[in-house]
Amino acid sequence: MRLTRLQKILWAAAGVAALAYGALMVFSDRAPVSVAEAAFRPTFSLPDAEGRLRTPADFAGKHLLVFFGFTNCPDVCPTTLAEVAQVMDDLGEEAENVQPLFISVDPERDRRLGLAAFTAAFHPTILALAGDTEQTRAAAESFKIFFERQDDAAAPDGYMMSHSPALYLIGPDGDWLRQFTYGTPAADILADLQPRL
Amino acid sequence: MKRVILATLVVFAAMPALACETVRVGDIEVEHAWSRATIGADRPGVVYLSIRNTGSTDDALIGVATPIAGMPMLHETVVSDGIASMPHTMSMPVPAGQTAALAPGGFHGMLMGLTQALKKGDSFPLTLTFETAGDVTVTVEVLGMGAKEAECPNAQP
Numbered sequence: 001m002r003l004t005r006l007q008k009i010l011w012a013a014a015g016v017a018a019l020a021y022g023a024l025m026v027f028s029d030r031a032p033v034s035v036a037e038a039a040f041r042p043t044f045s046l047p048d049a050e051g052r053l054r055t056p057a058d059f060a061g062k063h064l065l066v067f068f069g070f071t072n073c074p075d076v077c078p079t080t081l082a083e084v085a086q087v088m089d090d091l092g093e094e095a096e097n098v099q100p101l102f103i104s105v106d107p108e109r110d111r112r113l114g115l116a117a118f119t120a121a122f123h124p125t126i127l128a129l130a131g132d133t134e135q136t137r138a139a140a141e142s143f144k145i146f147f148e149r150q151d152d153a154a155a156p157d158g159y160m161m162s163h164s165p166a167l168y169l170i171g172p173d174g175d176w177l178r179q180f181t182y183g184t185p186a187a188d189i190l191a192d193l194q195p196r197l
Numbered sequence: 198m199k200r201v202i203l204a205t206l207v208v209f210a211a212m213p214a215l216a217c218e219t220v221r222v223g224d225i226e227v228e229h230a231w232s233r234a235t236i237g238a239d240r241p242g243v244v245y246l247s248i249r250n251t252g253s254t255d256d257a258l259i260g261v262a263t264p265i266a267g268m269p270m271l272h273e274t275v276v277s278d279g280i281a282s283m284p285h286t287m288s289m290p291v292p293a294g295q296t297a298a299l300a301p302g303g304f305h306g307m308l309m310g311l312t313q314a315l316k317k318g319d320s321f322p323l324t325l326t327f328e329t330a331g332d333v334t335v336t337v338e339v340l341g342m343g344a345k346e347a348e349c350p351n352a353q354p
Contacts, residue, residue, distance in 0.1 A: 072240050075302065078343075082344065082345050086343070113239055121236055121342040148280075154268070154309075156309050156310075160283055162280050162281060162283075163281060182276055
């Protein structure tokens with residue numbers, strides 16, 4: 001049978017529409033996956049207790065366990081650092097491939113009270129970083145975490161810090177791998193970490 | 198006064214096993230009172246312990262006091278929408294027949310204005326005030342900074 005010119009145009013249009021629909025389905029199906037798989041590389045540029053500026057490049061090749069906190073924190077921060085210390089002990093020789101970082105969200109006071117002594121009391125491998133307001137804000141934004149100073153007349157110095165209490169795992173190439181929610185036991189962190197090393 | 202406090206500390210320090218004993222007042226039993234060592238006296242200390250209400254009426258912990266801190270208070274760590282904050286709390290419920298605890302990540306005693314650094318192996322007295330049962334004094338054992346629970350043979354986390 002012979003198709004009229006109009007019929008040819010209509011069939012062509014239907015074909016294009018079908019292809020477009022197919023492409024759309026494939027694209028829309030893959031889009032969220034590719035977004036989720038895209039490397040998220042949080043960054044920071046913060047001085048350690050001796051004033052040396054540290055960035056993720058300093059720790060290339062190592063897994064990072066990153067915690068944002070403050071040293072005047074009596075409950076959440078010591079509890080998490082105690083778990084991190086346990087993980088580092090239990091890793092044995094593999095511990096050299098893991099660098100725990102404590103990033104202060106209350107840097108001015110933490111530097112005054114002594115930062116390195118605080119983290120060292122939990123584990124000698126934990127490195128404390130405390131920048132100025134801008135550096136701290138930039139690091140928090142890069143990790144997409146929240147912190148806030150809350151005035152509280154009953155608190156030491158009249159304020160407390162609220163903050164995201166999770167522990168973040170960064171891969172050896174700087175990719176964000178996962179977070180351990182607050183309260184994750186050392187054994188669970190270890191079980192996740194060991195096969196990666 | 199300072200000498201009395203020191204004398205008290207020395208007495209308590211000599212009996213560290215007391216922290217693992219159960220202390221009773223009315224229907225309330227308190228045990229496993231522990232704290233973490235501090236670096237200096239500028240940062241607040243913490244107190245954790247376990248409370249059992251063996252009676253048939255609800256009670257509540259409404260205050261803490263200790264000679265080693267100028268401002269001891271009850272706080273509660275609250276994690277909401279991924280943010281941890283630590284509001285001051287007026288009381289912790291101790292329902293009839295149940296066990297409630299000051300524990301890491303929840304209710305805890307916060308010791309502000311420490312008169313001295315808390316050292317591992319030290320002990321200090323802490324007086325708890327309950328709404329119904331009244332006052333009871335327990336011995337708090339200071340563990341290392343990395344401690345996660347009381348170091349008693351049958352300790353509950």
